Amino acid sequence: MRALTDDETRLVFEKLKKYIGTNLRQMVDRPDGIFLFRLHKERVFYMNERLLKHAGHIPKKDLLSAGVCIGKFTHSRKFRLLITALDYLARLAQYRVWLKPSGEQHFVYGNHVVKAKTRAREGLVRFWTYVCPTYSK
Amino acid sequence: MCQPNPQEPISRPATASREDNLTYDLKNMAAYDISPLSTGTDLAAYSRDSVQLLVNKLFVLPRNKGDEGTLIALPAEEVFRLPRAKPIPKEKPKTRWDKFMEERNMKKRKRSRLVWDEIEGDWKPRWGYKSAKKSQENANWVHEVGDNENPNENPFDKARSEQRLLKARQKMREVRNKVEAAGGKLRASVPDLDAGQKRGKQGLKEAIKRAQVSSASFGKFDRVAPNEATNLQPKRKKGITPVSAGAEKENYLKAVGRVMSGDGPVDKHKAAQVGVSHDRRNDANARSRQQSKRRSKQGGQGKGGKKKGRR
Numbered sequence: 001m002r003a004l005t006d007d008e009t010r011l012v013f014e015k016l017k018k019y020i021g022t023n024l025r026q027m028v029d030r031p032d033g034i035f036l037f038r039l040h041k042e043r044v045f046y047m048n049e050r051l052l053k054h055a056g057h058i059p060k061k062d063l064l065s066a067g068v069c070i071g072k073f074t075h076s077r078k079f080r081l082l083i084t085a086l087d088y089l090a091r092l093a094q095y096r097v098w099l100k101p102s103g104e105q106h107f108v109y110g111n112h113v114v115k116a117k118t119r120a121r122e123g124l125v126r127f128w129t130y131v132c133p134t135y136s137k
Numbered sequence: 138m139c140q141p142n143p144q145e146p147i148s149r150p151a152t153a154s155r156e157d158n159l160t161y162d163l164k165n166m167a168a169y170d171i172s173p174l175s176t177g178t179d180l181a182a183y184s185r186d187s188v189q190l191l192v193n194k195l196f197v198l199p200r201n202k203g204d205e206g207t208l209i210a211l212p213a214e215e216v217f218r219l220p221r222a223k224p225i226p227k228e229k230p231k232t233r234w235d236k237f238m239e240e241r242n243m244k245k246r247k248r249s250r251l252v253w254d255e256i257e258g259d260w261k262p263r264w265g266y267k268s269a270k271k272s273q274e275n276a277n278w279v280h281e282v283g284d285n286e287n288p289n290e291n292p293f294d295k296a297r298s299e300q301r302l303l304k305a306r307q308k309m310r311e312v313r314n315k316v317e318a319a320g321g322k323l324r325a326s327v328p329d330l331d332a333g334q335k336r337g338k339q340g341l342k343e344a345i346k347r348a349q350v351s352s353a354s355f356g357k358f359d360r361v362a363p364n365e366a367t368n369l370q371p372k373r374k375k376g377i378t379p380v381s382a383g384a385e386k387e388n389y390l391k392a393v394g395r396v397m398s399g400d401g402p403v404d405k406h407k408a409a410q411v412g413v414s415h416d417r418r419n420d421a422n423a424r425s426r427q428q429s430k431r432r433s434k435q436g437g438q439g440k441g442g443k444k445k446g447r448r
Contacts, residue, residue, distance in 0.1 A: 003377045003385065006392070013396040022397065028389040034382045037389070049382045075355055 001040040001055065001063065011079040012037065012044055012070065019081070023092035040065070043072040044079070046088070151193070153186035161194055164215040168194070232314045308416055331414060334421060345369060 004012065017024050027035070027046070034049040040063060047055070047067025055066035068088065071081040081089070159168040168191040174183070198209045231239070238245075254261040254269035256276050261269040280292040330340055330347070346369045350356045361367060380388070 003379070005374055005377055007374075009389065009392045010396060013392055017396055024393050024397070025390070028386065028393055034386050036382060036385055052382075 001038045001045075001060065001066065004037050004039055004044065008039065008044075008073070008079075009037070011073075011077070015071070015079045015081060019089050019094075020092040021094040023094065026092060027088065037070070038066065039073075042074075043082075044070045046070050046085075149185075151189065153189045153193075154182075155186050157190055159187060159190055160216070161191070162216040163194060163198065164211050164213070165217075166191070166195065166211070169217075230318045232318070233310075305417075331418060333418065342369070 013024060016027070020027070035046060036049055036052055038045045038047065038052065040060075043065070045065060045067045046069075051067055055063065069082055069084040070088075071079055071085060073079055158172050159170050161168050168187060170187055174180075195209060198211065200207050200209050202208075237243075248263065250262055251260040252263050252269045253259075254272055256272050257269070261267060261272065264270055282288045282292075286292070330336060330344055336344065345366070349359075349369060352359055356370075
């Protein structure tokens with residue numbers, strides 16, 4: 001496990017910024033402790049400093065994960081978010097969309113979320129879109 | 138405006154024959170009359186009166202005797218501030234040449250459109266259709282091989298390629314000016330590998346670099362060719378000095394600040410590169426289109442072997 005380099009930190013933050021925007025600061029600056037990012041086997045983990053100290057005791061080969069796995073770096077050093085980051089993304093996301101059950105099915109089978117399918121009465125599932133220059137809301 | 142016969146000037150009294158209903162803006166030397174006109178008023182006489190009233194007002198202002206004669210001091214404030222149709226243009230950052238000109242106290246001199254063409258014996262335009270430049274080019278149809286010149290070298294091609302190089306340098310300078318105006322710095326850019334053009338030594342190096350990592354395992358287990366350079370890939374910085382948790386948090390906050398205020402996904406250097414390569418490609422396309430036009434004019438007698446990799 002090692003800390004992230006400047007480039008890696010930038011890549012991670014830029015990706016997170018696309019989903020949680022200005023709330024990114026809340027991930028770093030937390031009142032309940034210092035939370036750090038660590039790289040282990042090309043995966044980025046987000047954990048409390050205390051947890052980090054405990055994880056330091058485990059040999060590298062035996063360590064599976066520590067804290068929350070936010071995402072991983074690919075072969076060509078691109079950063080991809082993983083589903084385990086959903087908790088944090090859900091809480092800090094800036095733009096959210098509610099879907100009707102039909103819309104949910106639509107999305108699960110690979111189609112884009114169409115405006116007609118939004119605004120569920122029974123808020124069954126919650127998804128969010130992020131505003132990115134290439135995507136239209 | 139019809140002037141009275143100069144032999145018989147019609148002098149009217151220096152007063153208006155109506156009441157003063159004008160709003161004056163003397164700074165702009167203007168007077169506004171917003172009262173509606175009734176049909177049948179003599180417009181010429183009406184406007185003469187208005188002008189007379191304005192002139193009377195102007196002549197009441199304090200006068201200064203100066204070198205250029207007597208001047209009236211117009212009031213400093215204007216009554217109506219006319220709005221701008223467009224916002225005030227932003228000040229453009231100075232280019233390198235602008236700064237140089239300032240330093241050396243040079244002034245911009247305007248070039249004349251016509252130059253004396255000795256060959257034609259007439260004033261011809263500096264550039265364009267039937268220009269002096271073109272006639273001089275046509276006149277130099279023979280080039281004597283000099284002492285230091287290689288006789289097997291086409292001097293016209295050499296001159297043309299030199300011109301092209303100058304144009305490319307100028308293009309580079311323009312791009313650099315644009316980048317510097319936007320606040321960036323133009324670093325020695327990586328040559329763009331374009332299929333339609335010869336890539337040269339720099340392009341070959343870049344191609345090797347890219348090819349070396351173009352395998353599934355990122356070139357880790359590939360067989361190395363004899364004399365192949367293995368140190369071309371950019372080294373990744375390793376070894377992060379361990380810092381305390383507090384210091385690391387500070388670093389994160391700084392990184393967040395940088396990311397939040399970032400220029401976005403646009404890399405200025407890449408953008409400059411793309412701009413230059415686009416222009417090059419357009420020039421090449423234009424040239425090849427011209428050449429193919431010429432070939433078709435000759436009745437398809439051109440060689441069919443040369444294929445251009447046009448996209």
